[in-house]
Amino acid sequence: MELFIVSGLILTIPILLASMGDLYAEKSGVLNLGIEATMLMGAYFSYHFAYFLDSAAKGIFVALGIGVLIALINGLFLVTLKVDQVVYGVGINMLAAGLTSTLFRKSFAIGSGYEKCPLLPKIQIEALNGIPYIGSIFNNQNILFYLAIIMVVVTIIVLKKTKAGLVIRAVGDNPHAADSLGVSVVKVRYLCILVSTLFGVLGGSALTVGDLRFFQDGMTAGRGYIALATIIFGRFSPLGVLMGALLFGMADALQLKMQVLGSQIPYQLYIMMPYVVTLVALFIVGSSIAPKYQGKPFYRDRD
């Protein structure tokens, strides 16, 4: 049972990092469909640089640097150029798929198996050792695991208790009022996109240097979209998002376990389980209250 929970948590972390970061962008009124692209690029670049620099940490840092660049491009299109956010999302997701696949083929000789990159070290916390369950679940994880947990706590505090949270919500719900009070809608949205993109990159890193040590075309397999779904499912609240990410991670762990157990049932039916669970969850929770201006560019002189 503990083993199952641990593997579920490991599968939860990529989604949780991406969705918790993207919550900021969505709250500020940006529909960041490109979170799938961000995760894929984060997964690839951290793998690429971890492999060539022979250090998982260095790989993640370079990927984060590239993430800043991606965030600027996202901001340029979504905030400054005010393009259609869905069309942009489709475009950037396609670009990421093409770019990572092209670079991957050019940089790695793909022979018998995928080249393994270094793995993030597991962290031991002595104090947890004596505690049943908690010790075996929360010990022996990598830094991204703890970062995700810290991010949940920080996000709860920021969004519920601080002025920054109030400003972000105002920009998403009523940018005109925020603007008239002297808040820079553009700056807030750029910053929120930056948070979203950096954590999207980390979510991707958690897949490669945090867990699997290899890269594969399109390996995020819709996890960016799942991250978006957990935000809707979680009704735009950090705790709800955590629940959504856990639901997906556990469903994913369950399908893997059932695949390993083996039976007459085709394995594809197990693979599709997490997607079905997410769909059903979306359906049960129903439409949630999105920020009023989510997905709409802000025009100072309109509406």
Place this chain on the structure above:
Amino acid sequence: MKILEKFKLKGLASLVFPILSILLGLFGAGIVIALMGVNPILAYKEMLSGSLGSFYGLSTTLLRFTPLAFAGLAVTLAFRAGVFNIGVEGQLYMGALFATWVGTSFAFLPAIIHMPLALLVGGLAGGFWGFIPGYFKVKYNLNVILVSIFLNFVAINLLGAAVSSVLKAPGQGITWSAKILDSAELPYFPGTTLHVGILLIFILGFLLHYIMKNTTIGYEIDAVGLNEDASQYGGINGKKVIMLAMFFSGFIASFSGSVEILGIQHRLTENFLIDYGYNAIPVALLGGLHPIGTLISAFLYGAIINGSSSMQITMGVPVSIVKIIMALAILGSIGMNGVRKIVSNR
């Protein structure tokens, strides 16, 4: 969805726009190719001669064009009603799955019934798969994009499961379906590798063009696409229009998969067409959301996909460069639109 107006083009503009955007994409991807140490001009020359330079190349391009054209028309129809049908990938998989089922069963049927029946049953399956997100949007206000994407993953795996169990060819080690019966196969044009399914594209394209231009439902679809609330005041049942548009979009999308199986591959395999449903979106957008423009951009895209294989073989540029070309074409065109708006506001 104000941007729709920017994409929706009429007349000559719908012919020029896809070409210009794709040139932009080729230019951007050319930089990537140059960074790999390959001369982009030589690479593109290879692409051109591989896709259009010979009778064989041209007919292969037409075979790539076929699924893209159906899928592109499907996206165009839904888009005109203001719905982003990102679920074409799943809809065409469902279409192929059910067309294969009909095509490998019912051996007693004559071709004149068997072939259309396979296309029709595939169409209903694709239509149903498109209807689900439309219905959930209208009744429960669920996000169409997310629901469609998850349904894509479900469809892909359902097809894989079917091919490795109920549809699996008996007595064979390979996971593929039995061969489509002769009576369900699409006939070839004599002396070519081209099948008659290609005719269906032009019939559908002109039918869609006619419907959008000359009928009440066409007008209603456009009205809902431009402004659902306003059309409601005009007495149009927007919810009904959206559900209908999504059903027919899925119906058309199914041909992308079923015609590929009944006309070319003749056996259903897992991953028989990867990403064509997603590629349909740039095809439709760059085609100006106009049926004829969509066919032109589907042809250009088909040529690029086909030519990229020769480019990979001779120049070592990975086929995935195609995605970069198309993505840059989309991003370039929406980006330029954004810049134009900013400049004209000054």
